[in-house]
Amino acid sequence: MSDTTPDSSMAEVYLQISPNILASFPKFRPPVDIYYFDDRVGRVKRYHEADKRLGTEGQALVATFASEGVLFLLRDDYRVYAKHLSKNLGLVLTEDDFTPQEVAEIFFQALSDRLNDFLAQPKEQPYEGLGKDISILVEYLWVDPARVECLVDCLHTEYDLAGHSVNTLFVGLALFIMALKGKLKRASLLSVAMGLILHDMGMTNVSKFILDNTSFLVRTDRESIENHIDAGLAKLKRLGVSDPIVLQCLTEHHERVDGSGYPQRLMNKSLSLPGRLCGVADSFSAIISERPYHEPMDRKKAALVLMKDAKRYDQALTKLLAVLLTQGVAPVLQAS
Ligand SMILES: [Fe+2]
Ligand SMILES: [Fe+2]
Structure with a gap:
């Protein structure tokens, strides 16, 4: 055991581990350093080193510390413990001690894992698993829609399909919340x-080779990418999903307000709000990510690029995106 001195504000440095949080970690090898408060000396001490084996006695003692409210971990380890807590996402609604940054990371991990499960097996059960975690996110936002700002702060720049999709989700939800303000409905937030x-x-359905080389595409490669719209719709149809808002996001996110998009070259008025905002959030998430053919762009600069592209992107939405990144959601949500 080694000593450590807590900062003046202990809660800023340590997260208290409740029995429920402890249950999210592997019993024998907790993945993070674990600390306890030693009442006799009035200090926090390290009890367990990350990934080392914890014997039966150690497990019992750690469980006792947790139930007595004297077990802690370092908040700096949040990316590690978020991965484990994300398997029991409901904890973010019941535990009070998480910071908004920790909650955002837990949601990011949980939703990208759940989406990966579904993409690997687009069947009913993984779809329901994803839906369950999305409804926890909606519950969390419904309590205070301004919480969406912390989700946007935690976007990841490393690219993979699931990470890109969660980035698009967080940005799109912020735009939706800002665009609808007082008219926001829980059911449409979920959809x-x-x-x-x-x-x-x-x-x-598109090969990784094509996705990593979009600067040198031949016509058949481009068709293969454009076909992801129909491929997605076919999968949703097999699952019996007919929610119009879900379908609008899928079918319209590559349409552009000047009719230059695909697959139907729809124009301004025929585009739905979910379709237009999914298009803005999708393009923004793509620009700020690291890809084999481009460096990640700074977020504020990316918002400016989309705002200047007024022919193709809904200007009201790109303006909201710029406000989101420069001033946060408060100026919009507080305006009458
Ligand atoms: Fe797409
Ligand atoms: Fe996308």
Whole structure:
């Protein structure tokens, strides 16, 4: 055991581990350093080193510390413990001690894992698993829609399909919440969340080679990419999903307001709000990510690029995106 001195504000440095949080970790090898408060000396001490084996006695003692409220971990380890807590996502609604940054990371991990499960097996059960975690996210936002700002702060820049989809979800939800303000309805928040996270589900049909080389595409490669819309819709149809908002996100996220998009070259008025905002969130998430053919762009700069492209992107939405990234959601949500 080694000593450590807590900062003046202990809660800023340590997260208290409740019995429920402890149950999310592997019993024998907790993945993070574990600390306890030693009342006799009035200090926090390290009890367990990350990934080392914990014997039966050690497990019992750790469980006792947790039930007595004196077990802690370092908040700096949040990316590690978020991965484990994400398997029991409901904890973010019942545990009070998480910071908004920790909650955002837990949601990111949980939703990308759940989406990966579904993309690997686009069947009913993984679809329901994803839907369950999305409804926890909606529950979390419904309590205070301004919480969406912390989700946007935690976007990841490493690219993979699931990460891109969760980035698109977080940005799209922020735009939806800002665009609707007082008229926001829980059911439509849930539908738009499902549509945003699923918007590229047909991409699993496109080869990685084509996806990594989009600057040198021949016509058949381009068709293969454009076909991800139909491929996604076909999968949703097999699952019996007919929610119009979910379908609008899938079918319209590559349409552009000047009619230059695909697959139907729809124009301004025929585009739905979910379709237009999914298009903005999708393009933004793509620009800020690291790809083999481009460096990640700074977020504020990316918002500016989309705002300047007024022919193709809905200007009201790109303006909201710029406000989101420069001033947060408060100026919009507080305006009458
Ligand atoms: Fe797409
Ligand atoms: Fe996308």
